[in-house]
Amino acid sequence: MKTAQTQQTSSRGWQFSFQSILFTSILFAWLLFTGINRASAQSTKDSGLDLIKTECLDCHSGSESEGELDLASVLNHRPLVENLTVWRNIAQRIQLGDMPPPDEATLATTEKQQFANWFQTSIEQFDYNLVTQPGYTPPRRLTHSEYRHTIRDLIGVDLADTAKFPQDLSGSSGFKNSANTLFLQGSLFEKYSQSAESIMAAVFAEDASPLMELAKSKILAPGKTHENMEDQGRAILQAFCRRAFRRPATTAEIKGLQKLFLSEFSDSQQFETAIQKTLTAVLVMPQFLLKIESATKGSTPELINDFDLASRLSYFLWASMPDEELFQLAEQGRLSKPKVLQTQIDRMLKNRRSKTLGYVFGGQWLGFEDVGIRRRQDPIDNPWCTESLMTAMRAESALFLHSLIRNNRPLSELINARYTFLNEELANHYRIRGINGKAMRKVNLKTQQRGGILTQASVLSITAFPDRTSPVVRGHWVLNTILGTPPPEPPPNVSEILEQVLERDDLSFREKVQQHSSNANCKSCHQEMDPIGFSLENYDNFGRYRSRQFGKKIDARGRLPDGTQFEGSEQLKNVLVSQRLPNLTRQVTEKMLTYALGRQLEYYDEQAIRTIVMKTTEDDYQFQTLIKSVINSQPFLYRQLPEAASDE
Numbered sequence: 001m002k003t004a005q006t007q008q009t010s011s012r013g014w015q016f017s018f019q020s021i022l023f024t025s026i027l028f029a030w031l032l033f034t035g036i037n038r039a040s041a042q043s044t045k046d047s048g049l050d051l052i053k054t055e056c057l058d059c060h061s062g063s064e065s066e067g068e069l070d071l072a073s074v075l076n077h078r079p080l081v082e083n084l085t086v087w088r089n090i091a092q093r094i095q096l097g098d099m100p101p102p103d104e105a106t107l108a109t110t111e112k113q114q115f116a117n118w119f120q121t122s123i124e125q126f127d128y129n130l131v132t133q134p135g136y137t138p139p140r141r142l143t144h145s146e147y148r149h150t151i152r153d154l155i156g157v158d159l160a161d162t163a164k165f166p167q168d169l170s171g172s173s174g175f176k177n178s179a180n181t182l183f184l185q186g187s188l189f190e191k192y193s194q195s196a197e198s199i200m201a202a203v204f205a206e207d208a209s210p211l212m213e214l215a216k217s218k219i220l221a222p223g224k225t226h227e228n229m230e231d232q233g234r235a236i237l238q239a240f241c242r243r244a245f246r247r248p249a250t251t252a253e254i255k256g257l258q259k260l261f262l263s264e265f266s267d268s269q270q271f272e273t274a275i276q277k278t279l280t281a282v283l284v285m286p287q288f289l290l291k292i293e294s295a296t297k298g299s300t301p302e303l304i305n306d307f308d309l310a311s312r313l314s315y316f317l318w319a320s321m322p323d324e325e326l327f328q329l330a331e332q333g334r335l336s337k338p339k340v341l342q343t344q345i346d347r348m349l350k351n352r353r354s355k356t357l358g359y360v361f362g363g364q365w366l367g368f369e370d371v372g373i374r375r376r377q378d379p380i381d382n383p384w385c386t387e388s389l390m391t392a393m394r395a396e397s398a399l400f401l402h403s404l405i406r407n408n409r410p411l412s413e414l415i416n417a418r419y420t421f422l423n424e425e426l427a428n429h430y431r432i433r434g435i436n437g438k439a440m441r442k443v444n445l446k447t448q449q450r451g452g453i454l455t456q457a458s459v460l461s462i463t464a465f466p467d468r469t470s471p472v473v474r475g476h477w478v479l480n481t482i483l484g485t486p487p488p489e490p491p492p493n494v495s496e497i498l499e500q501v502l503e504r505d506d507l508s509f510r511e512k513v514q515q516h517s518s519n520a521n522c523k524s525c526h527q528e529m530d531p532i533g534f535s536l537e538n539y540d541n542f543g544r545y546r547s548r549q550f551g552k553k554i555d556a557r558g559r560l561p562d563g564t565q566f567e568g569s570e571q572l573k574n575v576l577v578s579q580r581l582p583n584l585t586r587q588v589t590e591k592m593l594t595y596a597l598g599r600q601l602e603y604y605d606e607q608a609i610r611t612i613v614m615k616t617t618e619d620d621y622q623f624q625t626l627i628k629s630v631i632n633s634q635p636f637l638y639r640q641l642p643e644a645a646s647d648e
Contacts (some may be wrong), residue, residue, distance in 0.1 A: 051114050055100070055107065063345075081126045081603045091119045097320040133604035134301050134638035139292040139599060140179040141188075143168050145360055147289075149320035149353075151199060152241055159199045159365025163308060165191050173600040175364050176590070177315075180600065184289060196283035206274040213563065219279070220272075229271055233261045239283075245287040246321055247307040248331075263634060291315065291598070296641040303638055306330035310339075312636060317348045317627075319356035336637075345628055349406055358402030359394075365591045366481060368397045368458035375462050377542060384429070385542070388438070390610040392426040393458040393543075397438050400453065403442065408624040411584055413614070415452045415482075416573045419444045429457060429544065448570045449545045454478070454536065455569050464541035471533025478532045483580055484587030487529055531558030535572040582613075589613050592630050608633040 052071060060071040069090075074083050081087070093099040094115055100106060107115075110159025142150060144162040151160040164190060171178030202208070203216050222239035223232030237257050241249035245501050249257075257278055265274035282288060293308045304312070309328045310322040322330070326344065329335040331333060335344065363369030379385050399421040404413055422443045427435035430450060436441060445451050453459055463474040480486035535558040540546055547554060556568045576584070589612045594601055601609075612629040619625040630636060 004433065004552055013376070021502070031396065032276065039305070049118065051107075051111055051118075053109070055104075057099075059104075060236070061197070062276050073108070079126060079131070079483065079603070080122055081128075084603055087119065087123050091115070091123075105438055128604075128610070131604045131607065132634075133602075134597065135597065135602060135605060135639050136296070136632045136639050136642055137293070137599045138179050139286075139290050140598065141184050141290050143176050144320075145356070146177070146291075146315060149318065149356070151283075151522070153320050153323070153353075155199065155203060156218060157203075157211055160195060161198070162195075170364065171600065173594045175361075175595050175598075177595065177598045178600060179598055184286070189284070190285050194290060196280045200276045200280045201282065220275070229265070230258075230262065233275065233278075234258055237261065237278065240279060241282060241287075242283050242327070245283075246311045249287075253287070265279075265458040293639070296639060299641050301634070301638045301640045303336070304331055305334040309335055309637070312596070313344065313348065313631065315598070316543040316631070317345075317357065317359045318351070318353040320353060342628065345624075345631060349624065349627070354406060355402050357405050357593060358398035358400070361592075361595050362398055362401040363394065364395065366401075366453065366459060367462045367477075368394055368456075370462055371458045375466075386425070387431060389425050392423050392440065392460070393456070396421045396426060397453065397456050397458045399440055399442075405623045405627065409619040411588055411623060411626070412577045412581060413452070414421050414584070414588075415454065415576050418451050420450060420456065426457070431545065449538075452573055453482075454573065455539065455543075460536070460539045460543035461541065466541065469537060469541050470537070471537060472526070472528050474536050475529030475531070475533030478576075479529060482587065483583040484590065485578075485583055527561050531560055531566075534558050534571060535566060536569055538568060582617070585616055585626075586613050588617065589626060589630070592626060593633070593635065596630050597635055605635055608635050 017107060052075070056071055060069045062070065062072065069086070074080075074086055077083055090099065094107065094112060144165050145168075148158070148160040148162055152158040166185075168176040169181050170176050171181040175181075176182075180321070203212055203219070205212065208216065218242060222234060222235040226232045226235055234254065238249060238254055241253065241257070245253075260281060261274050261278040264277050265271055286292070291311065293311075296302060307330045310326040314320055314322040314326060325347075326335065329340060329344070334340050359369075371393050372387065376390055377385040400417070401414070403421070404407070404411075404417070409417075419442055421440045422430070422432065422435050423438050423440050424436050425438070427443070432443070432445075432447070432450070435441075449455065459477075460474075463477045464470055465473070476487065535556050537549075537554050537556050538545055538547065557565070558567065558572065559565050562566070564575055564579065566572050586609070589609055590601060593605065593609065593612065605609055612633060615629045616622070616626040
């Protein structure tokens with residue numbers, strides 16, 4: 001049984017990224033340069049662990065550990081890759097000479113070699129085939145978008161108003177559907193109660209619209225086959241709860257609701273009022289508000305049942321509840337059959353509800369959901385910055401990503417597609433003529449200034465400051481968000497250095513950035529970030545194209561550490577597709593799997609990640625191959641109760 005501390009450490013999350021590949025390459029080069037002769041695996045392990053214990057534990061042990069790094073606790077975890085991020089950070093710090101700190105005795109070359117050997121043998125070369133844990137997602141509440149979509153599909157009308165709900169926060173997973181942030185707070189429960197009352201009041205109103213009357217008739221339809229009021233109520237509740245709970249309601253659940261229903265009516269004149277109040281209660285029950293899966297049998301991997309599979313599918317692909325076809329297949333026990341499952345995935349991706357993969361998944365992963373909300377220009381000084389333009393900017397990126405998925409396009413088109421989605425206002429923003437009307441539509445591009453996610457106004461605005469562009473921010477966004485290779489955290493004094501440089505009036509903006517980036521403490525990170533950002537300098541802080549700034553031609557040249565040269569967005573895209581497609585594939589895999597599971601990734605998910613990447617690569621990087629591989633992965637189809645929970 002794991003200790004509570006172990007569980008807490010494990011729950012911090014662990015995400016693999018291609019940063020590891022970049023770092024591993026650097027480390028290999030370092031090892032070759034120093035002329036390391038590899039020892040046996042066992043002696044390497046022993047020497048590496050001995051070094052950690054003798055040289056590091058004095059400062060990094062206990063509650064007052066230096067840098068909040070308790071190595072004594074980390075060393076107790078097995079396998080050691082459970083804390084992979086910690087070990088990679090330690091390796092990086094030792095390589096750069098940051099550990100031990102300057103006021104402590106430095107490690108000898110042989111000691112660094114010992115650690116490097118141990119790190120490669122025990123961490124980077126760990127055999128993940130030995131790990132069979134599929135993971136476990138605890139119950140969580142629906143996100144606000146999931147709640148709104150679920151109400152819409154349950155009732156038949158979009159009635160949920162979540163504008164006054166407290167904002168959903170992104171967890172360590174990077175997504176708002178993460179179980180570690182979605183709790184049912186008392187203040188939020190009050191909002192759900194108010195929402196439920198207003199929804200059912202609208203459906204059962206005496207002067208209801210034809211659409212509301214239709215919604216009510218569908219809710220009441222299961223009771224039409226019964227003459228007895230009590231039987232009518234039971235039939236209505238059973239049918240409604242089956243869909244609201246995303247599974248058949250238990251006898252106890254129906255009995256409790258039936259009791260409430262019977263207490264609310266005395267004659268046929270009060271029947272609908274009683275049903276209304278009872279259904280209002282259903283909408284505030286945990287079985288509806290929470291995404292709860294069936295109880296597990298123990299601490300061994302088990303296949304999820306078909307109803308849980310239906311919910312995993314629908315909330316992944318639609319951000320909403322299952323439809324009737326999924327329910328029926330689940331009731332028949334057929335949904336998990338491989339051929340049936342593949343057919344349903346194809347059907348669901350063609351359904352209009354799959355647009356949530358663009359709006360919800362894409363908006364949170366790429367960050368463009370913030371456009372117009374957290375990121376916009378003052379419309380008084382900038383009358384062009386209208387609410388409708390902000391909406392169109394978000395829609396362009398969402399519809400673009402969804403089209404890649406729905407049409408099964410290769411991942412590379414995320415970078416270099418020759419089409420996008422525009423309406424008249426956004427087209428004018430881009431200086432593209434011939435697009436009329438408010439409706440968004442697919443547009444084949446004739447200009448090299450646009451095409452792919454990097455040149456869309458939504459992304460260009462969230463990677464800039466309110467008053468200017470930022471090559472550093474844009475470069476970091478590409479490395480971190482698109483390629484999954486984030487640079488190390490900046491040194492503590494970085495703001496002081498930057499302020500000194502920005503105050504110099506004798507330097508151009510590019511020269512100021514280069515001056516700052518040339519600092520010894522900053523150079524290693526900036527030499528990869530800045531060239532990418534500079535290649536996007538032709539776009540201002542809200543994505544409008546420009547060739548000159550302050551009367552001078554913009555210098556959009558870039559050069560990567562490996563010597564690769566490029567200029568402008570088009571050449572940057574060519575470099576990313578030709579050299580970094582494996583990085584992109586892995587990044588999209590990690591993000592899709594994280595979003596699909598509704599939890600942060602852990603070390604035991606690595607084998608699934610590698611399998612998905614391999615299958616996607618073998619099938620020419622097609623988006624739907626990636627998605628189907630995610631759904632057919634062990635973490636998606638199986639679960640395992642944590643050891644501590646199973647032992648209690």
